[in-house]
Amino acid sequence: ILRVRTRFINFEEENLILCGKNNLNIMNTDFSQPFNPEAYAPSGKADMRFRRYVEKGMPWFYGIVFPVILGFCLYTYEKETLFRIQELNLFLPDSTFYHTLSAYPGGTLQWAACFLTQFFYYPAVGTALLIAVWVCICFVMRSAFRLSPLWSFLPALVPAALLAGIVEMGYFIYYIKLQGYFFTASIGILATLSAVWIFSRTANRDPYWGYAWMTVWLLAGYPLFGAYALAGTGYMVVLCWRMPGTLYKNRVIPTVWGLLLLVGVPLAAWHFYSQTAISEIYTAALPSFDAGGEVFADYRTPYYILFFLPLAGAVIYDYVPAIKKYPLILLAHLLVWAVTAWGLKKAWYVDENFRKELLMARAIEEEDWEQIPAIFLSGTAEPTRLMVMNKNLALFRLGRAGDEMFQYREGGARPNAPFLVRLAHVGGKALYYHYGQENYCYRWCMEDGVTFGWRTEYLKYMAKTSIAGGDYKVARKYIDMLKRTLFHKEWAEKYETYLDHPEQIRKSKEFAPIIRLLPKEDKLNSDLNVIEMFLLRTFAYGESDDPLYQEQTLIAALQMKDIDIFWPRFFQYATLHNGKPMPRHYQEAAYLYGHLENKVDISHMPFDQEVKDSYQRFMEFTQQCAGMTEAQMAEAFRPQFGNTFYYFYFLVNGLQTY
Numbered sequence: 150i151l152r153v154r155t156r157f158i159n160f161e162e163e164n165l166i167l168c169g170k171n172n173l174n175i176m177n178t179d180f181s182q183p184f185n186p187e188a189y190a191p192s193g194k195a196d197m198r199f200r201r202y203v204e205k206g207m208p209w210f211y212g213i214v215f216p217v218i219l220g221f222c223l224y225t226y227e228k229e230t231l232f233r234i235q236e237l238n239l240f241l242p243d244s245t246f247y248h249t250l251s252a253y254p255g256g257t258l259q260w261a262a263c264f265l266t267q268f269f270y271y272p273a274v275g276t277a278l279l280i281a282v283w284v285c286i287c288f289v290m291r292s293a294f295r296l297s298p299l300w301s302f303l304p305a306l307v308p309a310a311l312l313a314g315i316v317e318m319g320y321f322i323y324y325i326k327l328q329g330y331f332f333t334a335s336i337g338i339l340a341t342l343s344a345v346w347i348f349s350r351t352a353n354r355d356p357y358w359g360y361a362w363m364t365v366w367l368l369a370g371y372p373l374f375g376a377y378a379l380a381g382t383g384y385m386v387v388l389c390w391r392m393p394g395t396l397y398k399n400r401v402i403p404t405v406w407g408l409l410l411l412v413g414v415p416l417a418a419w420h421f422y423s424q425t426a427i428s429e430i431y432t433a434a435l436p437s438f439d440a441g442g443e444v445f446a447d448y449r450t451p452y453y454i455l456f457f458l459p460l461a462g463a464v465i466y467d468y469v470p471a472i473k474k475y476p477l478i479l480l481a482h483l484l485v486w487a488v489t490a491w492g493l494k495k496a497w498y499v500d501e502n503f504r505k506e507l508l509m510a511r512a513i514e515e516e517d518w519e520q521i522p523a524i525f526l527s528g529t530a531e532p533t534r535l536m537v538m539n540k541n542l543a544l545f546r547l548g549r550a551g552d553e554m555f556q557y558r559e560g561g562a563r564p565n566a567p568f569l570v571r572l573a574h575v576g577g578k579a580l581y582y583h584y585g586q587e588n589y590c591y592r593w594c595m596e597d598g599v600t601f602g603w604r605t606e607y608l609k610y611m612a613k614t615s616i617a618g619g620d621y622k623v624a625r626k627y628i629d630m631l632k633r634t635l636f637h638k639e640w641a642e643k644y645e646t647y648l649d650h651p652e653q654i655r656k657s658k659e660f661a662p663i664i665r666l667l668p669k670e671d672k673l674n675s676d677l678n679v680i681e682m683f684l685l686r687t688f689a690y691g692e693s694d695d696p697l698y699q700e701q702t703l704i705a706a707l708q709m710k711d712i713d714i715f716w717p718r719f720f721q722y723a724t725l726h727n728g729k730p731m732p733r734h735y736q737e738a739a740y741l742y743g744h745l746e747n748k749v750d751i752s753h754m755p756f757d758q759e760v761k762d763s764y765q766r767f768m769e770f771t772q773q774c775a776g777m778t779e780a781q782m783a784e785a786f787r788p789q790f791g792n793t794f795y796y797f798y799f800l801v802n803g804l805q806t807y
Contacts, residue, residue, distance in 0.1 A: 204298040211305035212287040219312050220280035226497075227316060228272045229507040234322055234331055235269035236514075236606045241633055250328060252424055254415075255375025255434025258337050262329025269331070270636040282335045283308035286342060293346035294388075294462035297469045299478055302485050307458050309489050311335050314451035319498035320566040321448065323574050327436045328602050337377035337434060338455060344370065344381040345459070349388060349466075356399040359385070360406060367410045371418055375434030379415070380456055382407055384463045391466035440568040447567075451496065500565040501530040506576065509539045513579050516659060518543040525557055532560035534681060534806050535576045541704070542583055546662065550704055551732025556792040561804035572807055573597075577680040578610050584684055584701075585666025587614035588673040605637060612644060617663050618671075621648050665697045681806040689714050696725045703735065710798055712742050716749055736760045737794035767795045 224231070240246070240263040250256035250263075269275030290296075290304040311334055318325070327333055344366045352359025363385050370378030386407040389400045415430040425433065438448040505524050512520040521543035525536055532540075540557055544550040564570035571577075573593050581590035591614045594607040608627045615624035625648055631641035647654050654660045668691070676683040689705035691698070703718040719739055723731065736756050741764065743751030767790050774782050783800040790796040 207298045207301040208288075208291060211301040212291070213284055215305040216280050216283035216287060216308045219283065219308050220276050222493075223279070223312060223315065224272055224276040229504060229511065230318075230322070231269040231272040231275055231331075233507050233510065235267055235275070235636075237322060237604045238263055238266040238269075238329060239603050239605050239608070240264050240267045240635070241630060243633065251372075252422065253375075253433065254372055254418060254422055254425060254430065255337075255377070257373040258333060258340070258375060258377065258434050259328040261336055262332035264329075265332045265336070266329045267635055275331075279332065279335060282332070282339055283311065286335070286339050289339065289342045289346055290459060290462055293342055293349050294459075294465070295349070295467040296462060296465070299469070300462075300465060302482055303458060303462055303465075306485075306489065307338060307455060308335075309493060310451045310455040310458065311338070313493055313496040314455070316493070317448060317451065317496045317498055319500060319503055320564055320568075320570050320575070321438065321440065323570075324440045324568075324601065325436055326439070326601050327434070330436060333434065333436075334452070334455065337374055338380075338459070340370070340374050341377045341381040341384070342459060344378075345384045345388070345463075348385045349392070352385075352388070352403075353392060356403070359389075360403050363403065363407055364410065367414050371414050371433075376432050377434060379411055379431065380459070382411055384459050387460065387463040388466060391463060393467065443568065445567055501528045502533050502536060502562060503565065506533065506535055506539075509536065510576060510579065513539065513542075513583070518546045522553075522557070531562040532558060533562050533564055534560075534804065535564075535572055536560070538572075538580055538681060539576065542580060545701065545704065546583070551700070551735050554704070554707075555734055555794050555797045558791070559797060559801045559804065561806070563805070563807070570807060571678060572680045573676075573678055578606070580680060580684065582610055582614060582617075583663060584688075585617075585663050585668065586684070586687070587618045587663075587667065588671070589676060589683075590614050592673060605631070605634065609637075609640070612641075616644065616647050616654060617660055617667070621651065624648060662697060665695050666701065669693075679806055685709055689718075694725070699725055707734065707738055707794065712746060715739075715742060731755075733757070733760065734794045737764070738798075740764055741795055741798060763790070763793055764795060766790075767793070 240260075247256075247260050250260045253259075265278055266275070268278055286307050287304040290307060291301065296303060314334055315331055318330075322330075344362075348359055348362050348366070351362050363382060366385075367378055367382045370381065386404050389403045389407075415433075419425065419427055419430045422430075429437075435452065436448070438445045505528060508524045509521050512518070512524065521539055525532065525540045537557075537560060541550060541554055544553055564575070572580075574597060578590050578593050581587070581593070590610055594611050594614075598604065598607045608631055612624045612627035612631070615621070615627070625645070628641045628645050628648070631637045632645075634641075647657070647660070655664055668687075685705045685708055687705075688698075688701045689709050689711065691702050693699050693702070699718070699721055703715070703722050706715040706718045715738060719735060722735065737760055739749075739751060739754065740756050740760055743749055743754075744764075767786075770786065770789065771782075774785055777785065779800065779802070786796055786800055
């Protein structure tokens with residue numbers, strides 16, 4: 150016992166001595182040295198704490214906050230585009246609709262995208278769903294490639310590329326043939342990354358499980374997701390060479406097998422898809438960006454970036470950068486933000502006329518005719534012919550065309566697109582419908598439905614034209630289809646009441662003026678894809694005793710500047726509206742034509758004094774501007790006479806329709 154106690158005491162003494170030495174070393178009690186307070190400051194711990202917060206916060210910032218910011222920008226600047234895209238989309242909850250899409254590789258992907266696209270009926274809801282998909286993409290990609298927090302910006306660039314693919318479209322939203330375009334790429338890349346995530350987990354445990362999943366994924370995924378299944382298999386092949394601890398044979402064998410699958414599966418599947426060309430089997434479910442028989446490859450740039458980013462993630466799988474200087478890392482992230490912001494700004498399609506046309510389309514759908522002239526007056530850009538025609542239609546429906554039609558700026562700006570934009574594909578159907586040319590509206594809905602795929606807007610116009618034309622059985626077919634949609638059921642039920650009570654059609658605010666404009670003969674000719682000239686000629690050479698139809702013939706004669714057609718239309722209008730004030734522009738045209746040709750005696754016509762005075766001032770100013778070019782005169786005359794028919798007749802020339 151004494152021996153044990155003695156050893157224990159000696160052991161404690163030795164420990165005390167050692168502790169004392171260590172404390173002396175730590176405290177540095179050499180008072181001959183100057184005191185350094187930084188040696189005892191907690192800056193090192195604070196720096197470590199800051200780094201820990203940064204590393205933990207980066208994945209959450211890039212995974213949640215960044216997609217929310219992108220979605221907020223999309224909703225803020227493209228609200229009308231989002232609403233318009235759901236009108237150019239269709240989803241029906243039945244097997245026929247699904248089988249129609251699944252007849253192509255990647256049809257299930259398009260089916261799911263169409264389902265989500267319909268939620269853009271409420272742009273905020275659709276955007277929220279899109280953000281949710283983007284958040285899932287960020288977290289799945291980070292987990293699939295085991296990216297360190299310092300690489301957290303890489304998954305966030307995927308939603309940025311997806312956003313660029315959406316906001317670059319512009320007029321291409323009318324010509325894209327891929328169904329559910331705004332959601333297709335997001336769902337497709339999420340499915341791809343999810344498959345890669347499963348592969349990274351199974352191949353790590355047992356390479357043969359990885360081979361099996363690669364095979365199952367491509368065999369089952371290609372019919373469902375098209376090219377996105379091929380991309381997923383390619384990423385899996387790259388991962389085989391990046392996963393640590395994998396034998397050489399377990400890298401070569403899956404690589405060869407994966408390449409064989411990539412080449413062979415689409416070729417084998419092609420025999421089961423009779424409607425898919427062999428040149429399209431490797432790009433199934435990807436947009437072609439084909440318009441007018443020409444492919445515009447610049448629109449594919451966001452997709453190149455989209456497929457490159459997961460490839461970069463596979464290459465840096467489980468790699469931690471050696472850089473430990475956090476200011477340098479944060480600077481690199483700021484540089485990535487700057488480049489991303491610059492790229493999105495460059496890709497973002499911004500065009501004043503395009504946005505105004507979207508607003509007008511919605512106002513026409515809601516028959517808010519007062520809103521259309523206000524939209525036309527906003528902004529400073531030269532208007533397109535569609536905008537001018539929408540404005541004239543609105544003024545005609547409001548009964549103010551004769552007094553206000555030429556008070557707005559005329560224009561013929563070409564739609565801002567690298568391809569030829571046809572009026573028939575953009576807003577021509579609405580013009581045909583409201584001007585009573587129901588056969589032509591129905592025809593273009595049918596043709597575009599076959600070319601670009603069936604859309605909600607087409608079914609609506611086909612139903613309404615059938616109601617106006619008395620084809621109630623045909624109208625009920627389309628209304629029954631729309632009743633099965635999620636957000637257009639109420640619209641369908643509204644128009645179904647006209648089928649149940651046909652006597653209400655001629656009394657309705659919408660159909661009454663349209664029926665009065667219907668042609669006498671039920672026929673269909675070629676409009677040569679030039680809608681504006683077709684409508685002008687149809688009405689200018691048409692005859693009717695209906696005051697509404699007859700006024701439209703007079704308006705068409707004014708727009709065509711045809712004096713011989715104008716006079717009989719003018720006298721008929723005066724007869725039908727005997728005792729009522731003659732609209733200003735009709736007086737201006739009669740006063741001008743009477744002085745130009747002297748074929749009609751206008752000396753006894755009761756013109757307003759303002760009409761006479763403005764004509765006199767116009768002619769005097771013409772003499773003052775002698776020697777100017779036509780373009781110079783147009784600018785000089787616009788402030789005083791831009792709201793007169795005189796200005797339109799002499800100085801508005803060379804407008805091109807489309």
